Amino acid sequence: MFAIGHFALAYLSGKSFAAILKTRLNLPLLFMLSILPDVDLILQFLDPALFMHRGAAHSIFTFTAFFIPFLVFYRKKAVPYYVALLSHSMLGDLFTGGFEMLWPLSENWFSFMSVDGMSFTAVAVELSLFTVALPLMFKTNDIRTLLKVKNHNLALIIPFGAVLGPMLQLGQGTDMSLPVLLVAPSLFCLCVFAYSMMLEVNFRLNKLPA
16 A cells, blocks of 8 residues: 555544544644554665564564553553554555464564555555545644644655655656656655645744844
C-alpha cells in the first residue's frame, strides 16, 4: 500500500477513536505515525537482515514498545495515534502482502487475502479510502486545521517524503513507482503538506529577533 492509503486508514481509524474518547487530534503527528513503519526502507541500507521491509519495524510488538511511554503519560489522548500507527500494518499491509506481525517472537509472515499492492484492486481500494477520508476532512474542518500554523507542522516532512519518493519513480515500472490513479491525490497531499510546513517555517522565522 502506498502513502495515500496509509494516510486515509490512519485518519479514519484515528478520527473514530478520537471521537469515541473525546480527544482532539494533531493531524501532522497522525500522518507522520501512519507512515513511520516504512522507515525500514531507509534503515535496510544499514542492515538489510535486521531492517527488512515489513519486518521488525512493522511488528505489533515494536509498535507497542515504542508507544508504551506515550500511553502511560498521555493515556487516552495517545490512543488514536497508537491506532493510527497500528493501521499501517494491521489494515494496510496485512491485506497487501503481509508482514512479520510477531517479530521478534516469530519471523513468520502474516497476511490475509493478500493482494498485490500494485494491482488495480489494491490501488482502487486506496483511492476509495482517500475519497472517503477527504470529504470528512473538509466536513470536520480538519483540512483547514492543516492549513494553519501549528507547532508540529514540520512533522509533515516525513509524510511529504513518503509521497514524493514514489512520484519521482512514476513510469519506471519499479515496485515503488506510483500508479497513475494515485497521482492526483498524491499531488494534493504534497501541496497541502508543503503549504503547512511553509506556514510554520515562516512563523518561526518571524519570531527570530531582528
